[in-house]
Every structure is written in structure tokens, then in C-alpha cells.
Amino acid sequence: MGNPLEAVGRTALKQVQMMGHMAIFLGSTGLWTVLPPLKFRRIVSQIHFIGVKSSSIILLTAAFSGMVLGLQGYYTLRKFGSEALLGPAVGLSLIRELGPVMAALMVAARAGSASAAEIGIMRITEQIDALEAMAVNPVKYLVVPKVVAGVVAVPLLTAIFDVVGIFGGYLVGVKMLGVGAGTYFSEMRNMVEMSDIQGGFLKSLSFGLIVTWVCTYKGFYAGYGAEGVGKATTEAVVLSSVLVLVWNYFMTAVLF
Amino acid sequence: MIQLIDLRKSFEQQQVLRGVNLTIPKGQVTAIIGRSGGGKSVLLKHLIGLMRPDSGQVMVDGTDLARLRGKALDLVREKFGVLFQGCALFDSLTVFDNVAFPLREKTRLSEGEIAKRTMQRLEAVGLADMPHKYPAELSGGMKKRAALARALVHDPQIILFDEPTTGLDPILLHSVHRLILDAHKRFGFTAVVVSHDIPEIFDIAQTVAMLHNGVIVEHDSPEVIITSANPVIRQFITGASNGQNGRE
Incomplete structure (x- = not known):
């Protein structure tokens, strides 16, 4: 059995090494994004995969998130006699926090895991080697379209999440619990500012980058065999979700 | 050399x-x-x-x-052309698209010329009748042939x-x-x-x-x-x- 201090040091070094490796991977992705030619078709296809194909899960989770916000918000606000503020409470919660975070988590679970698995399988079946052997840069061909698509699709999905969530809150607050429809929307208009929407948009942009970056990285450096791909997929979803939540805190602290 | x-x-x-x-x-x-x-x-x-x-x-x-x-x-x-041990065909592309891949990515040939050369190579390896199949639909020998056609396509x-x-x-x-x-x-x-x-x-x-x-x-x-x-x-x-x- 080795020295425990050595083991801690080894683990720490490994983590720092991985962070450096991930940073280099991101830098390389950025470089290949600006270098021509732009793989426009592949980017559009990935926007379809990440954006359009995630829309149903986004609609479903957004509706129920908005509804539960309406329900909890109403009962909490009623204690203070402030039911009229239900609209702003739902709107601000969704636009500032829940919309960007939930949309990013849903994309990580659906499209991020699929991307990690797809690239991981390409790695273990020598398809990435084949790309390199054909003088096709695998980062340019496989990673850049997914990352660009993530940065485009996640803000759009967040916007859908916000709108559907607000109507979910409306359904519960106004139609079921009796808050005035005019109050719900007019108070929201009074209290939600453009800076809130901009903040949410900036968050969703960065989350789109984080999710696609981490998931493509994990797939690109997947280990051997089915077990390696499985591990890479799990790590991709867990790490990207954790990073989204941690980064969300720092962005909230700076933006609002 | x-x-x-x-x-x-x-x-x-x-x-x-x-x-x-x-x-x-x-x-x-x-x-x-x-x-x-x-x-x-x-x-x-x-x-x-x-x-x-x-x-x-x-x-x-x-x-x-x-x-x-x-x-x-x-x-x-x-x-170079490479025929990998496991063939390394792109499993999301058809046989035709796999073979045409190096030409599409690395040349400025028209789609017509790419189709002509791709079919020539597929004929050379005896796969001219299955360009629209996916790698998963091919037998081991057919995969090797498709991979060889891809390795040959850019001369x-x-x-x-x-x-x-x-x-x-x-x-x-x-x-x-x-x-x-x-x-x-x-x-x-x-x-x-x-x-x-x-x-x-x-x-x-x-x-x-x-x-x-x-x-x-x-x-x-x-x-x-x-x-x-x-x-x-x-x-x-x-x-x-x-x-x-x-x-x-």
C-alpha cells in the first residue's frame, strides 16, 4: 500500500492535468471554428439534433417546472398576502435561473450523452484515426459543429423553456388558483427587466458551450471498449451538469 | 519509398x-x-x-x-490510403458516402465526378450493387471491400x-x-x-x-x-x- 499523501498528490496532479487537457481541447476547438472552411451543413444538422430533437423534452419539463413554480409560489406568497406577485416570481425564476439551467441539463442528458457516445464509439472503432489518416481534422469535422450548434441551440431552447414555463405558471396560478390574468402579466412586465433577459441569455450561451465542450471532450478521449464509452458518457453528463450548476452560481453573482 | x-x-x-x-x-x-x-x-x-x-x-x-x-x-x-483492421467505416454513412468521403472532403471535384469515381471503385471491389447500404448491413468481407474501395478512391x-x-x-x-x-x-x-x-x-x-x-x-x-x-x-x-x- 502506497503513502496516502502520495495518492492524494497523484489524484490532484491527474485532475490538474485533465483540466489543462480540456483547456487545450477548447482552445483547439475555438481555433478550428474560425479557420475556414465552415462545415455549414454539419452545423445545421447538429442544430437540428441538439435543438429540434430536444424541443419535446424541453416543452414537457418547462410546462411542469412552470406549473410547480406557480403552485409553490402561490402558496408561499399567499402567506404574505402577495399573490399578485406570482407572475414576476415565476417569470424572474425562469428567466434568470431555471430556464437556462434546466434547458442546459436537458441538453446534457439527451444530446450531450449521445454526442459523447457517438464520438467515443468513433474513437474505439478507429473512425477518428481514419479521419486523421484521410487528412481530415477530427476536431474540425466532429467537435466544432457540435459546439457551435450547442451555442446556437441552447439559448433558443432556453427561450422556449421560459415562455412555456411562464404559461405553465399562468395555467396553475390564474386558471386553477384564481390569480387575475391581468395581474399575472402586468406585474411581470413591471418587474422583469431587459437586463434579466440578457443575463439569462448570456448564461444559456455559456451553458451551451460548457455542455458540448465537456461531452465532446469526454467522447474524444474515451477509453477502450464498450466500458470505456459507457464511462465516458456517464462522466460527460455528470461533469457537464456539475459545471453548469457551478458556473451558474458565479454568473448569477456577477450578472445580477 | x-x-x-x-x-x-x-x-x-x-x-x-x-x-x-x-x-x-x-x-x-x-x-x-x-x-x-x-x-x-x-x-x-x-x-x-x-x-x-x-x-x-x-x-x-x-x-x-x-x-x-x-x-x-x-x-x-x-x-496514403489505409485499410484499418476493423475497417473503420463511418457507421452513420452509406457505403457510397463512405467511399465518396475522401473526395468530398479533400478535393474540389463536382458531385457528378465524385459519383462516377466512387461507383468505379465500388465496381472494382464488387460492391456496385449496394452503394446505399449502411456498414451495419454488410458482412465482414463486404466491409473489407468497402474499406478497400475507400482507401483506393483518391488514387x-x-x-x-x-x-x-x-x-x-x-x-x-x-x-x-x-x-x-x-x-x-x-x-x-x-x-x-x-x-x-x-x-x-x-x-x-x-x-x-x-x-x-x-x-x-x-x-x-x-x-x-x-x-x-x-x-x-x-x-x-x-x-x-x-x-x-x-x-x-
């Missing part, structure tokens, strides 16, 4: 290549034989820059591939074959060897075939190199290799379980 000069490669504590020296003549079929796990595929990956040596040179037409990066490396790679000067007959039955094995020979006669490329198909490989190779313990122990014509007195080669050819190749 490809020349490997004192090529060395280690993975952590394990020395896989311990100073490989080998000259691969232009326009010929060179077979690299040796035991499974003996570093043949590692050697092949050095030939196209998929792995970098710890030391030594990989000279391709006078350029040291081991020192190249970026576009300069891509330019040399464009001379490379050099084609690397990494154990092209692994996992095939004896009939398919001969069929793939015949395909390699026919393609070689027709297109005149330099071929490097990594294999442990003994004695079948001697029928298609003009020179044979034996890799053992990370070095080339003998490099000569098949006739000389077959009659070699070197105990390592003798044991490998006869398949004896005891000897200097180690025990199974």
Missing part, C-alpha cells in the same frame, strides 16, 4: 519498438509479419503519423513524417493494410488477398500489409519483414523468408508453441 530509421516507441514501461530499420520499396507489396501484440499495428500507425516515435525517423519520399505537423503532415497523408501512392483478413473465413481470406493483388496490379500503388496469415501472405507479398521483440529480424523475398534458418522465423512459420517467439 518509405524508410524507417532506428524507430523507437514505448508505452509507459513497455518498449514496443526498439529500433526498427526497414526500407519499403516503391510499387511493391511488402508484408510485415509477426506475433499478435508484437507492435505491427503500432509500426503501421507510425507510417502515417497517427503515432509519433520517441526517437527515429519515418522517411516518406525523403520527408521525415515524424517531424511534420498540421498542413505539411496532411499533404504527406494525402499520398493514393501508398496503401497500408492493417491485418486485412482478421476474422474472415479461409474463402473470404483468399478473396481479400486476391482483391489486394488485383487492385495492386491495376492501380500500381506501394502496399504495406501487416498480417499473420501464414502461409497465405507469401502469395501476395514481394518482400516480407519479420517484426520480433520490437526489431525487424529479417527482411527479404518470401522465398528466402520461407526457407530462413532463423529460429524465430521458423517457429512463427511452423506455428510451434515452443521456441524463441515465446510460448502460448
Whole structure:
């Protein structure tokens, strides 16, 4: 059995090494994004995969998130006699926090895991080697379209999440619990500012980058065999979700 | 011509290549034989820059591939075609799109010209009637043929074959060897075939190199290799379980 201090040091070094490796991977992705030619078709296809194909899960989770916000918000606000503020409470919660975070988590679970698995399988079946052997840069061909698509699709999905969530809150607050429809929307208009929407948009942009970056990285450096791909997929979803939540805190602290 | 000069490669504590020296003549079929796990595929990956040596040179037409990066490396790679051990066909693309891939990505040919050349290569390997199938719908032999068509499509000067007959039955094995020979006669490329198909490989190779313990122990014509007195080669050819190749 080795020295425990050595083991801690080894683990720490490994983590720092991985962070450096991930940073280099991101830098390389950025470089290949600006270098021509732009793989426009592949980017559009990935926007379809990440954006359009995630829309149903986004609609479903957004509706129920908005509804539960309406329900909890109403009962909490009623204690203070402030039911009229239900609209702003739902709107601000969704636009500032829940919309960007939930949309990013849903994309990580659906499209991020699929991307990690797809690239991981390409790695273990020598398809990435084949790309390199054909003088096709695998980062340019496989990673850049997914990352660009993530940065485009996640803000759009967040916007859908916000709108559907607000109507979910409306359904519960106004139609079921009796808050005035005019109050719900007019108070929201009074209290939600453009800076809130901009903040949410900036968050969703960065989350789109984080999710696609981490998931493509994990797939690109997947280990051997089915077990390696499985591990890479799990790590991709867990790490990207954790990073989204941690980064969300720092962005909230700076933006609002 | 490809020349490997004192090529060395280690993975952590394990020395896989311990100073490989080998000259691969232009326009010929060179077979690299040796035991499974003996570093043949590692050697092949050095030939196209998929792995970098710890030391030594990989000279391709006078350029040291081991020192190249970026576009300069891509330019040399464009001379190569590779048939990977597992075929490495893109499983989300049809056979046609797989074969057309290098032309679409690396040339400015029109889609019509790409389709014409792709179908020519598919005909050459006997797959002209199944361009719209996906790799998962093909048998092992068909996958090898599709991978060979892809390796041939951009008229490379050099084609690397990494154990092209692994996992095939004896009939398919001969069929793939015949395909390699026919393609070689027709297109005149330099071929490097990594294999442990003994004695079948001697029928298609003009020179044979034996890799053992990370070095080339003998490099000569098949006739000389077959009659070699070197105990390592003798044991490998006869398949004896005891000897200097180690025990199974």
C-alpha cells in the first residue's frame, strides 16, 4: 500500500492535468471554428439534433417546472398576502435561473450523452484515426459543429423553456388558483427587466458551450471498449451538469 | 519509398519498438509479419503519423513524417490510403458516402465526378450493387471491400493494410488477398500489409519483414523468408508453441 499523501498528490496532479487537457481541447476547438472552411451543413444538422430533437423534452419539463413554480409560489406568497406577485416570481425564476439551467441539463442528458457516445464509439472503432489518416481534422469535422450548434441551440431552447414555463405558471396560478390574468402579466412586465433577459441569455450561451465542450471532450478521449464509452458518457453528463450548476452560481453573482 | 530509421516507441514501461530499420520499396507489396501484440499495428500507425516515435525517423519520399505537423503532415497523408483492421467505416454513412468521403472532403471535384469515381471503385471491389447500404448491413468481407474501395478512391501512392483478413473465413481470406493483388496490379500503388496469415501472405507479398521483440529480424523475398534458418522465423512459420517467439 502506497503513502496516502502520495495518492492524494497523484489524484490532484491527474485532475490538474485533465483540466489543462480540456483547456487545450477548447482552445483547439475555438481555433478550428474560425479557420475556414465552415462545415455549414454539419452545423445545421447538429442544430437540428441538439435543438429540434430536444424541443419535446424541453416543452414537457418547462410546462411542469412552470406549473410547480406557480403552485409553490402561490402558496408561499399567499402567506404574505402577495399573490399578485406570482407572475414576476415565476417569470424572474425562469428567466434568470431555471430556464437556462434546466434547458442546459436537458441538453446534457439527451444530446450531450449521445454526442459523447457517438464520438467515443468513433474513437474505439478507429473512425477518428481514419479521419486523421484521410487528412481530415477530427476536431474540425466532429467537435466544432457540435459546439457551435450547442451555442446556437441552447439559448433558443432556453427561450422556449421560459415562455412555456411562464404559461405553465399562468395555467396553475390564474386558471386553477384564481390569480387575475391581468395581474399575472402586468406585474411581470413591471418587474422583469431587459437586463434579466440578457443575463439569462448570456448564461444559456455559456451553458451551451460548457455542455458540448465537456461531452465532446469526454467522447474524444474515451477509453477502450464498450466500458470505456459507457464511462465516458456517464462522466460527460455528470461533469457537464456539475459545471453548469457551478458556473451558474458565479454568473448569477456577477450578472445580477 | 518509405524508410524507417532506428524507430523507437514505448508505452509507459513497455518498449514496443526498439529500433526498427526497414526500407519499403516503391510499387511493391511488402508484408510485415509477426506475433499478435508484437507492435505491427503500432509500426503501421507510425507510417502515417497517427503515432509519433520517441526517437527515429519515418522517411516518406525523403520527408521525415515524424517531424511534420498540421498542413505539411496532411499533404504527406494525402499520398496514403489505409485499410484499418476493423475497417473503420463511418457507421452513420452509406457505403457510397463512405467511399465518396475522401473526395468530398479533400478535393474540389463536382458531385457528378465524385459519383462516377466512387461507383468505379465500388465496381472494382464488387460492391456496385449496394452503394446505399449502411456498414451495419454488410458482412465482414463486404466491409473489407468497402474499406478497400475507400482507401483506393483518391488514387493514393501508398496503401497500408492493417491485418486485412482478421476474422474472415479461409474463402473470404483468399478473396481479400486476391482483391489486394488485383487492385495492386491495376492501380500500381506501394502496399504495406501487416498480417499473420501464414502461409497465405507469401502469395501476395514481394518482400516480407519479420517484426520480433520490437526489431525487424529479417527482411527479404518470401522465398528466402520461407526457407530462413532463423529460429524465430521458423517457429512463427511452423506455428510451434515452443521456441524463441515465446510460448502460448
